[in-house]
Amino acid sequence: MTAGLRRRERGRLSNYGNRGETMGKNIVLLGPPGAGKGTQGQRLAEKLDEPHIASGDIFRQLRGQDTPLAQKVKGYMERGEYVPDDLTIRVVLERLSQPDARQGFILDGFPRTEPQAQALDNSGRSVDVALYINAPVDVLVERISRRYTCPKCHAIYEASRRSPKKEMTCDVCGAPLERRADDAPEVVRPRLQTYLDKTRPLVDYYERLGTLVEIDGAQTIEVVEREVDRALRLPAG
Numbered sequence: 001m002t003a004g005l006r007r008r009e010r011g012r013l014s015n016y017g018n019r020g021e022t023m024g025k026n027i028v029l030l031g032p033p034g035a036g037k038g039t040q041g042q043r044l045a046e047k048l049d050e051p052h053i054a055s056g057d058i059f060r061q062l063r064g065q066d067t068p069l070a071q072k073v074k075g076y077m078e079r080g081e082y083v084p085d086d087l088t089i090r091v092v093l094e095r096l097s098q099p100d101a102r103q104g105f106i107l108d109g110f111p112r113t114e115p116q117a118q119a120l121d122n123s124g125r126s127v128d129v130a131l132y133i134n135a136p137v138d139v140l141v142e143r144i145s146r147r148y149t150c151p152k153c154h155a156i157y158e159a160s161r162r163s164p165k166k167e168m169t170c171d172v173c174g175a176p177l178e179r180r181a182d183d184a185p186e187v188v189r190p191r192l193q194t195y196l197d198k199t200r201p202l203v204d205y206y207e208r209l210g211t212l213v214e215i216d217g218a219q220t221i222e223v224v225e226r227e228v229d230r231a232l233r234l235p236a237g
């Protein structure tokens with residue numbers, strides 16, 4: 001998206017006079033793999049002018065390095081397991097301390113365990129809204145089987161619909177698109193199980209704190225986006 005459009009979006013928000021209400025929020029996206037967290041997170045980031053921080057993207061970048069830490073992270077990811085909490089917390093809190101996240105952030109894929117949620121609360125960057133995007137398992141499996149991503153700018157595509165203009169090439173940055181290794185069918189089921197065991201309990205955690213908003217992620221991208229906007233009291237687009 002162009003800088004011009006982003007500026008216009010910002011103007012539109014302040015015209016509605018609810019800038020104080022919508023800007024500078026700390027938002028967490030919760031939900032199973034394939035629910036549409038990345039898709040919605042990227043759209044929200046444009047509208048709010050806040051960084052979309054996806055722990056999976058951070059780990060995929062880290063994994064590419066030639067260090068013992070990278071080797072360790074790679075092993076967990078390939079097996080569809082979570083990276084240990086201490087390491088995950090360190091990496092994500094370090095990212096949140098960077099200047100672009102000072103006013104607010106959209107966290108995608110973190111926290112995924114209760115210790116991670118507690119660490120975030122204790123860091124002084126507590127969560128204003130936890131958006132829980134959910135969809136039935138068969139929908140998730142089908143979406144993941146069609147997902148392609150850009151390793152460079154993290155744009156999300158899918159086979160058949162929302163496919164790039166030039167085959168296997170990112171519309172945004174021109175990099176060759178890839179299928180994520182952990183999107184292979186044999187890894188998706190264990191990933192979903194890990195989600196149910198470790199992350200699903202966070203729905204109750206945020207519900208207790210009164211910050212949870214549930215959104216039906218099985219609807220079209222545009223309808224989900226409208227409901228997200230409404231939940232955050234953003235003006236209708």
Ligand code: ADP
Nearest residue numbers: 033034035036037038039143147157158220221
């Ligand atoms: P997550 O970040 O929750 O794992 P993604 O945003 O990467 O999910 O979406 C997974 C795949 O499904 C992508 O290929 C994306 O284009 C597609 N997708 C996302 N939201 C929807 C939706 N509401 N309806 C149909 N397909 C979607």
Ligand code: ADP
Nearest residue numbers: 033055056059076077081082083088109110112
């Ligand atoms: P998903 O489509 O499952 O949301 P992500 O791209 O968010 O996938 O994450 C990919 C992988 O990175 C996970 O399967 C896990 O190994 C690791 N990972 C990402 N975020 C976390 C986290 N908060 N805690 C532990 N592991 C994580």
Ligand code: ZN
Nearest residue numbers: 150153170173
């Ligand atoms: Zn790209």
